[in-house]
Amino acid sequence: MSLIADSVRVSWIDMCFIRRNIPSILVTCLVAPLLYLVAFGYGLGKGMTVDGFPYIAFMIPGVMALTTLTSSFNTVATKVMVQRVYYQSFDELILCSMSPTAIALGKAYAGAVRGVISCMILYILGLAICPEMSLSLWVPVLVVVSSMVYSLLGVVSGMLANSNLTLTLFTSLVIMPMTFLCGTLFSLDAMPPAVSAVIGVLPLTHTTECMRAAVLGTAFPWVSLAVMLVYGVAFLLVARYVIERGKS
Amino acid sequence: MSGAIVRARGITKRFGDHVAVDGIDVDIMEGEIMGFLGPNGAGKTTTMRMLTTLSQPTSGEIEVDGRRISGSSDPVKESIGIIQQHTALDRDVSVLENIRYHAMLHRMSRREADERIAELTELMGLTPYLDRLAINLSGGWKRRVAIVCAIIHRPRILFLDEPTAGLDTQSRHMLWDLIRQLNSEGTTIFITTHYMDEAEELCDRVAIIDHGRIVREGTPAELCRSIGQWAVEYRSEGRKSYRYFTERDDARSFLDSLPPDVPTVSRATNLEDVFLELTGRETVATEEVSYKI
Numbered sequence: 001m002s003l004i005a006d007s008v009r010v011s012w013i014d015m016c017f018i019r020r021n022i023p024s025i026l027v028t029c030l031v032a033p034l035l036y037l038v039a040f041g042y043g044l045g046k047g048m049t050v051d052g053f054p055y056i057a058f059m060i061p062g063v064m065a066l067t068t069l070t071s072s073f074n075t076v077a078t079k080v081m082v083q084r085v086y087y088q089s090f091d092e093l094i095l096c097s098m099s100p101t102a103i104a105l106g107k108a109y110a111g112a113v114r115g116v117i118s119c120m121i122l123y124i125l126g127l128a129i130c131p132e133m134s135l136s137l138w139v140p141v142l143v144v145v146s147s148m149v150y151s152l153l154g155v156v157s158g159m160l161a162n163s164n165l166t167l168t169l170f171t172s173l174v175i176m177p178m179t180f181l182c183g184t185l186f187s188l189d190a191m192p193p194a195v196s197a198v199i200g201v202l203p204l205t206h207t208t209e210c211m212r213a214a215v216l217g218t219a220f221p222w223v224s225l226a227v228m229l230v231y232g233v234a235f236l237l238v239a240r241y242v243i244e245r246g247k248s
Numbered sequence: 249m250s251g252a253i254v255r256a257r258g259i260t261k262r263f264g265d266h267v268a269v270d271g272i273d274v275d276i277m278e279g280e281i282m283g284f285l286g287p288n289g290a291g292k293t294t295t296m297r298m299l300t301t302l303s304q305p306t307s308g309e310i311e312v313d314g315r316r317i318s319g320s321s322d323p324v325k326e327s328i329g330i331i332q333q334h335t336a337l338d339r340d341v342s343v344l345e346n347i348r349y350h351a352m353l354h355r356m357s358r359r360e361a362d363e364r365i366a367e368l369t370e371l372m373g374l375t376p377y378l379d380r381l382a383i384n385l386s387g388g389w390k391r392r393v394a395i396v397c398a399i400i401h402r403p404r405i406l407f408l409d410e411p412t413a414g415l416d417t418q419s420r421h422m423l424w425d426l427i428r429q430l431n432s433e434g435t436t437i438f439i440t441t442h443y444m445d446e447a448e449e450l451c452d453r454v455a456i457i458d459h460g461r462i463v464r465e466g467t468p469a470e471l472c473r474s475i476g477q478w479a480v481e482y483r484s485e486g487r488k489s490y491r492y493f494t495e496r497d498d499a500r501s502f503l504d505s506l507p508p509d510v511p512t513v514s515r516a517t518n519l520e521d522v523f524l525e526l527t528g529r530e531t532v533a534t535e536e537v538s539y540k541i
């Protein structure tokens with residue numbers, strides 16, 4: 001209980017930032033997902049069906065999944081890196097007696113908030129334009145879980161990156177490929193087996209599976225949910241470790 | 249004064265091949281103002297970061313209140329406050345939010361925090377600036393915010409890393425007054441500086457540090473005595489030279505022995521003399537440091 005209270009304390013200043021900048025944050029949260037929708041959904045995929053669903057209904061949950069990744073990850077990784085390297089205000093967290101777990105969780109919350117905002121707007125939009133999408137309580141739960149998972153990955157990267165450049169490099173080499181390859185915009189059935197085996201290991205693949213099942217009301221892939229949770233715990237442990245060890 | 253509140257033995261810090269701090273022993277006594285005086289690059293910041301748990305020593309031991317700090321969440325960390333050389337504020341939120349955040353990190357209750365914030369912002373003249381973004385404050389004001397953040401939880405020992413570097417004279421004197429006031433109220437102070445007058449003015453005890461080692465330690469008066477109480481400045485071969493004497497008479501006879509056309513000054517020695525004697529007058533170009541405040 002005190003762990004949760006401590007992590008909320010840690011996150012407080014990032015929440016202040018969100019509160020101060022809500023209009024511009026809403027805009028930045030929405031531009032990328034809307035572009036995906038228009039470019040792929042209406043531009044490219046009009047009239048196509050995938051797995052028995054119209055393309056737009058197939059891709060919206062995919063875009064939601066990739067949005068939890070990019071939105072949460074970028075927010076947290078950049079924030080932690082800047083506070084650590086440029087503002088040196090991250091030191092204040094090391095100085096007080098907060099545990100590394102509270103720090104890792106607390107720094108993740110701001111990313112989770114942004115992931116949830118972008119994703120829920122997309123979901124509501126999707127419900128309005130796609131009759132195939134169903135209203136399910138599972139969706140918000142999944143959005144929160146996966147936003148937290150990728151926020152924790154953001155904490156790890158923000159702790160390890162020593163400049164904007166290293167962070168950009170990681171984003172281009174790991175995050176970008178994931179957003180395109182993990183079954184978000186097309187079905188993985190068409191992939192050669194070797195490639196889909198690799199993709200099958202990546203966490204975003206499982207987020208997409210879960211999100212699509214929840215949104216379209218198909219059989220829920222419990223294994224994928226478990227895989228995501230395992231990733232989340234792993235990221236938390238690594239984050240805790242790098243925070244503890246991060247005092248150079 | 250009663251015993252050491254912080255005690256470090258043989259602390260060493262290496263960055264790759266470079267030894268930044270080379271086996272330093274420090275005792276910070278309860279209630280005192282202890283100063284670390286040294287040129288840029290001497291290892292002052294690195295030492296302070298190790299003493300405050302921000303950095304892990306390569307070797308050596310540090311005890312606070314007679315025991316080693318047992319991990320990140322050791323409650324003993326609550327007795328430490330630090331003002332870093334590079335003012336560490338979140339620049340994209342307001343002054344008040346920065347201060348309140350520190351109160352939260354130290355788990356102060358809302359009421360306790362409100363009272364303390366009102367008291368400290370009043371004391372530091374910060375009240376009109378509370379709603380400004382930290383990024384829009386000038387250096388001296390940012391440092392005041394950093395001070396409020398560092399002392400909000402009433403630490404028993406306050407670490408200040410070159411607190412007056414880059415400040416104007418008014419802010420400098422304000423800060424000295426504040427340090428004296430905190431100290432008279434019982435806060436132990438550890439301060440690093442490369443200003444002689446600051447060390448002489450403030451510190452009960454000074455350690456002179458160079459190339460990662462403590463070269464001498466004592467009260468300012470003891471340090472002056474250690475090279476001799478009397479200084480003679482004279483010109484020889486076109487440059488200023490210095491001689492130090494324990495006895496005034498020796499200084500006199502040395503003065504008498506100089507040719508009459510040599511300009512001389514005789515005076516009491518000061519910390520600057522000690523510092524230059526010990527760290528060398530022919531300064532190897534010291535490292536440039538930029539003060540991000």
Ligand SMILES: Nc1ncnc2c1ncn2[C@@H]1O[C@H](COP(=O)(O)OP(=O)(O)O)[C@@H](O)[C@H]1O
Pocket residue numbers: 248263266267268286287288289290291292293294295537
């Ligand atoms: N993170 C670091 N990586 C490598 N070298 C460092 C690092 N921090 C400090 N140093 C080096 O250690 C020495 C001591 O630095 P510092 O403690 O900042 O000195 P001071 O505070 O006395 O000016 C310097 O030579 C500096 O270049």
Ligand SMILES: [Mg+2]
Pocket residue numbers: 292293294333409410
């Ligand atoms: Mg320094």
